[in-house]
Amino acid sequence: MNSFVQGDPLLCIGCRTCMIACVVAHEGKRIFEIDPDGYDFHPKLKVVKTWLVSVPVQCKHCENPACQAVCQVGAISRIDGAVIVDQTKCIGCKSCVDACPFGAVRMAPLGFETNPDGSRRAVANKCDLCTGLDGGPACKRVCPTNALRLVERENIDEILTYKRAESLKTAAATISPSITV
Amino acid sequence: MSNGVHEIEDAALLFVFGYNGADSHPIVARRIVRAKQKGAKIICCDPRRIETARIADMHLQLRNGSNLALVNSLAHVIIEEGLTDDKFIEEHSTGFEEFKELVKNYSPEAVAERTQISPQEIRQAARMYATSGRSMILYGMGVCQFAQAVNVVKGLANLAIMTGNFGRWGVGIGPVRGQNNVQGACDMGALPNAYPGYQNVTVPEIQQKFEKAWGVPLSNKVGIPLTQVPHYVLHEPEEKKIRAYYIFGEDPAQSDPDLHEVREALSKIELVIMQDIYMNKTGQFADVLLPSTGWNEHDGVFSCCDRGFQRIRKLVNPPADADVLTDWDIICRISTAMGYPMKYDNTEQIWNEVISLCPSFIGATYEKLEKYVNIQWPCRSTDMSDKGTSFLHKDGKFANPDGKARFSSIDWQPPVELENNEYPLILSTCREVGHYSVRTMSGNCRLLRNLEDEPGWVQMNPELCEELGVKHGELVKVLSKRGSCIARCLPTDRVKKQAVYMTYQWWIGACNELTNAVLDPISNTPEYKYCACRVDKIEDQQWAEKYVLDEYAKIRENMGISEQPKGGKAA
Ligand code: SF4
Numbered sequence: 156m157n158s159f160v161q162g163d164p165l166l167c168i169g170c171r172t173c174m175i176a177c178v179v180a181h182e183g184k185r186i187f188e189i190d191p192d193g194y195d196f197h198p199k200l201k202v203v204k205t206w207l208v209s210v211p212v213q214c215k216h217c218e219n220p221a222c223q224a225v226c227q228v229g230a231i232s233r234i235d236g237a238v239i240v241d242q243t244k245c246i247g248c249k250s251c252v253d254a255c256p257f258g259a260v261r262m263a264p265l266g267f268e269t270n271p272d273g274s275r276r277a278v279a280n281k282c283d284l285c286t287g288l289d290g291g292p293a294c295k296r297v298c299p300t301n302a303l304r305l306v307e308r309e310n311i312d313e314i315l316t317y318k319r320a321e322s323l324k325t326a327a328a329t330i331s332p333s334i335t336v
Numbered sequence: 337m338s339n340g341v342h343e344i345e346d347a348a349l350l351f352v353f354g355y356n357g358a359d360s361h362p363i364v365a366r367r368i369v370r371a372k373q374k375g376a377k378i379i380c381c382d383p384r385r386i387e388t389a390r391i392a393d394m395h396l397q398l399r400n401g402s403n404l405a406l407v408n409s410l411a412h413v414i415i416e417e418g419l420t421d422d423k424f425i426e427e428h429s430t431g432f433e434e435f436k437e438l439v440k441n442y443s444p445e446a447v448a449e450r451t452q453i454s455p456q457e458i459r460q461a462a463r464m465y466a467t468s469g470r471s472m473i474l475y476g477m478g479v480c481q482f483a484q485a486v487n488v489v490k491g492l493a494n495l496a497i498m499t500g501n502f503g504r505w506g507v508g509i510g511p512v513r514g515q516n517n518v519q520g521a522c523d524m525g526a527l528p529n530a531y532p533g534y535q536n537v538t539v540p541e542i543q544q545k546f547e548k549a550w551g552v553p554l555s556n557k558v559g560i561p562l563t564q565v566p567h568y569v570l571h572e573p574e575e576k577k578i579r580a581y582y583i584f585g586e587d588p589a590q591s592d593p594d595l596h597e598v599r600e601a602l603s604k605i606e607l608v609i610m611q612d613i614y615m616n617k618t619g620q621f622a623d624v625l626l627p628s629t630g631w632n633e634h635d636g637v638f639s640c641c642d643r644g645f646q647r648i649r650k651l652v653n654p655p656a657d658a659d660v661l662t663d664w665d666i667i668c669r670i671s672t673a674m675g676y677p678m679k680y681d682n683t684e685q686i687w688n689e690v691i692s693l694c695p696s697f698i699g700a701t702y703e704k705l706e707k708y709v710n711i712q713w714p715c716r717s718t719d720m721s722d723k724g725t726s727f728l729h730k731d732g733k734f735a736n737p738d739g740k741a742r743f744s745s746i747d748w749q750p751p752v753e754l755e756n757n758e759y760p761l762i763l764s765t766c767r768e769v770g771h772y773s774v775r776t777m778s779g780n781c782r783l784l785r786n787l788e789d790e791p792g793w794v795q796m797n798p799e800l801c802e803e804l805g806v807k808h809g810e811l812v813k814v815l816s817k818r819g820s821c822i823a824r825c826l827p828t829d830r831v832k833k834q835a836v837y838m839t840y841q842w843w844i845g846a847c848n849e850l851t852n853a854v855l856d857p858i859s860n861t862p863e864y865k866y867c868a869c870r871v872d873k874i875e876d877q878q879w880a881e882k883y884v885l886d887e888y889a890k891i892r893e894n895m896g897i898s899e900q901p902k903g904g905k906a907a
């Protein structure tokens with residue numbers, strides 16, 4: 156089963172440190188060596204703020220990914236428990252952006268190639284769980300409130316066990332208020 | 337703060353008033369989140385749906401500028417419902433009877449319209465605050481940046497006194513200061529009326545003490561507050577005029593209200609010296625620039641908002657060709673050049689002099705700062721067992737001659753410049769996370785600049801955007817009686833329709849072109865949180881986008897920043 160990074164809106168303070176960490180993780184030391192405008196600032200997650208929540212939205216690494224299904228050139232695949240875009244293969248058709256129900260895929264001009272008019276070619280950009288980078292998901296590591304966690308198979312079991320126990324409490328209370336579970 | 341930042345976690349109730357921790361101080365916001373995890377209740381009073389409001393048990397989304405009306409009404413309910421701590425009031429305070437009379441006029445019904453909060457909510461909040469057993473108040477610039485500011489602080493203190501929420505762990509009242517080390521600046525006497533350690537310049541014994549230590553005669557006159565400098569340049573008679581202005585780590589041409597007036601003053605002063613780490617707007621008016629080291633290039637001592645002293649240590653050497661000096665070295669050289677030789681070998685020597693002259697700091701030695709990391713003043717003994725003071729007013733002892741807390745009976749007063757036909761909206765300035773203060777530092781950090789850059793945003797309620805026909809990201813013109821600027825529209829239902837919000841760090845979207853320079857009479861802090869404004873749609877967006885780019889280039893050129901047009905390494 157694929158893992159994914161999940162944010163807790165009760166802990167998130169909307170500081171966007173995770174977005175910066177994502178770029179730093181993928182750009183590495185290069186950021187400090189090149190011209191400030193010569194690198195790409197395209198975080199693979201986006202902090203969303205509404206009336207009720209502030210929390211980053213990023214790829215859920217679906218088991219049957221809609222983005223993968225619609226990609227005509229096979230640029231999206233499941234590799235080692237993560238859904239990964241091969242940006243060199245991407246033709247920029249935006250079908251995955253359209254297909255993803257979470258808004259987790261964005262087009263970004265990553266500068267692999269230039270278009271005939273000189274502009275940079277845009278490709279699909281989304282969370283890759285920091286696959287291949289040291290230390291695992293960078294966003295999770297930097298969050299000042301520990302609002303992010305990597306959910307793996309075992310965690311899902313834990314969450315389910317907890318939820319079942321909680322729901323029993325409510326069930327018991329409806330039958331007889333005196334029962335404590 | 338009367339209590340330590342670390343105590344926030346242990347409060348049973350946090351009453352957060354006009355303080356947006358998540359945007360101003362993420363590290364303090366983390367404590368608020370942790371308090372919630374540990375079971376604390378949270379009441380958030382703020383006209384905006386700030387992050388704390390989201391996780392709060394109650395959000396009192398009060399009308400901008402109604403602070404003291406709400407605070408007095410909470411006191412009204414606490415008295416009416418018999419929730420006061422009578423023993424504490426009796427033994428440790430004065431002035432309660434008069435206060436009781438005053439708040440009679442502040443029933444929740446009487447203030448409901450003014451505050452836009454229902455009477456039931458005011459009652460419920462008052463009950464929660466008064467009965468939690470351990471309630472802590474945190475307040476910020478939403479209280480301080482009004483023409484009626486200090487009196488609201490006193491009002492909040494009234495709440496803490498009448499419920500006995502002082503002098504214990506996890507209670508009290510916490511002004512979470514606007515800038516890092518602003519507490520340090522005050523502690524070190526960068527105030528018009530005090531020597532280091534809050535020792536008043538008008539007290540003869542204190543004057544003598546410092547004269548003896550420094551070997552020079554000193555003045556016993558209170559100086560001029562920062563925010564009155566333009567007045568002293570432009571409107572005072574010749575003999576009282578300010579002629580020279582030495583500005584250091586500050587950017588008044590960006591951060592002060594009514595920038596037009598500030599610019600006029602800066603151009604009229606005979607001599608402006610600026611000491612900073614990068615070029616900024618004020619630098620454009622400087623006759624002399626003194627480049628100094630950045631926060632990670634020097635040693636020193638820093639005071640946190642909760643009176644805690646901590647060491648800061650040099651991490652890196654400044655670039656060899658940078659030709660910069662530490663701030664203290666520059667000060668020593670200037671002083672020496674002016675005929676008062678000043679020499680120290682390191683910051684420890686300076687610190688030893690400071691604490692030797694300040695009875696409440698004397699125990700905060702480098703040795704203890706090294707060993708215990710954080711020492712909160714008062715720390716009156718050099719003995720290693722004195723680790724400072726986490727909370728003030730232990731056993732109900734207050735810093736008044738009679739040792740008692742004083743109730744202040746003060747009526748609410750409306751903000752100075754109200755909305756009108758021509759300017760129907762309220763403008764309030766605010767912070768955004770990522771950019772610090774005027775962004776002399778953060779604007780030169782490439783990643784933070786990537787996150788947000790010129791011309792900045794104006795937060796507007798979606799209904800207002802719809803009425804004006806403006807969309808997300810569109811450039812709009814924001815105007816007040818004093819000036820105008822251009823910024824991008826940010827529709828958000830986190831703000832009410834009657835008010836718009838802008839952060840004050842942008843060169844193009846410089847909201848201080850608009851703000852009103854009226855001051856609180858006691859603190860001399862400007863009313864940044866309230867002035868009348870209007871937002872105009874710009875039909876020709878192409879023109880506006882070009883204007884932003886051109887203006888930005890012009891400012892950079894003026895500052896002598898020559899790199900590539902969008903380049904990051906300013907100065
Ligand atoms: S770093 Fe953490 S707290 Fe900050 S926005 Fe991201 S998830 Fe939220």
Ligand code: SF4
Pocket residue numbers: 160176177180198199200213281282283284285286291292293294295
């Ligand atoms: S896991 Fe890595 S790639 Fe995915 S959002 Fe976090 S930092 Fe970005």
